[in-house]
Amino acid sequence: MAQPSSKSKAPIRAGFIGLSSTGWAAHALFPSLRAPAVRDLYTITALCTSSPTSAAAAAAHYGHRIGSRIKSFHGPDGVKQLAVDREVDLVVVSVKAPAHRTPILAAISAGKDVFAEWPIGTSLEQMEEIEKRAEEKGVTVIVGLQGRQSVAVTKAKELIQRGAIGKVLSSSLICTVPRELEYWGPVIAENHLYIHEPNTGASLLEIMVGHQLDTFTHILGDFRSVSATWATMYPIATVLSSPPNHSPGNDGAPRTVQVSTADHVAVSSMLxxxxxxxxxxxxxxxxxxxxQRLLWEIDGEEGSIRLEGNGPGVEGPLIHMHDPDLYLNGKKVLAERPGEKADGIDDGSEVEPRHLLRNEVVGWLEYAKEKRGEVEKGKFVRIREAVKNRRLIKAIEDSAKGGHRVDLGDRRNSAVRL
Structure with a gap:
């Protein structure tokens, strides 16, 4: 098998499925792997895109940037070829959620570790299938739930654990996804339309609330029950092309679409x-x-913690992409990683915006530490934890659809009619 041993000091050889000129892989995953903190721990040896032309162009472009040859594959056969390639240790899957299952299972079947962004696949059932196959093959599936790696989140968890606010009695979180992101609301970017189609695994609940829930439970623990309500406040949306211009309909008017997926989700629960x-x-x-883009208050018997995500840029509410400001009893707490300037995470060379990518860098670093035998268990989200988060989302979905509270005592969520 091509994978290095857990004690190996050789760079981890990554093969990308979905690395082209645009998209998350181009704007976040590739640049984060080039950050000085992890640059010597990884090398990119292969990539796969949909067509031979785009694959060759991407391999030439990124090969020039890293200074070494990158193999190019394309299409469904290329996915399989990359997965079994002896020069690939880690398969990085960066395609839309509906297309996750095939490349992830191909990599697992080849005995390779996998990285994939949240949400994985289109359903809880797909995630459970991936979890089962990974356990059978003994491989690691890393999930891009980066909120846990935020310095503010880490500090907040530390404050709670050492009793800075006493026993936590309540918490409330407000997240606003601005229309300027063109995902949910009265305007939708053309390339975002797929998230409003049924069974894509990419709804507001699955993407946005899913990221928040993982961070929420990481700090405060598991939910005991959930009661949820959702609504579509913007049932008609104007479609914007990219670059931003109205996509005209047949009569020359801006194109509009009917939207049925929820753009508002509310959850009331007990932990x-x-x-x-x-x-x-x-x-x-x-x-x-x-x-307020992000306002998260955690109240204890002896004090309170507040996290606010209102910095520059519309990514403020995205706790996995932008470190929120942290306050303890009304006073701002400076949360920084030790030696952050020195380790190159925030050097500004290729890693901008810094908040967006430095959480990614921490995940890469923790995975590399584990593979090199420097820690027993790296601090990154694994498929088992992600499946647990997806079960919570399913409970919220069931509650919102059925109008009942869902208890979470075991894997088989039991509904309690209100």
């Missing part, structure tokens, strides 16, 4: 600890002065 919590995620509001 296993007994704390009462609420979460509301809303999409489509205009960026106006004073509007």
């Amino acid at each position: 296993a600890s007994g704390a009462i919590v609420s979460i509301i995620c809303r999409g489509g509001y205009a960026e106006t002065p004073g509007r």
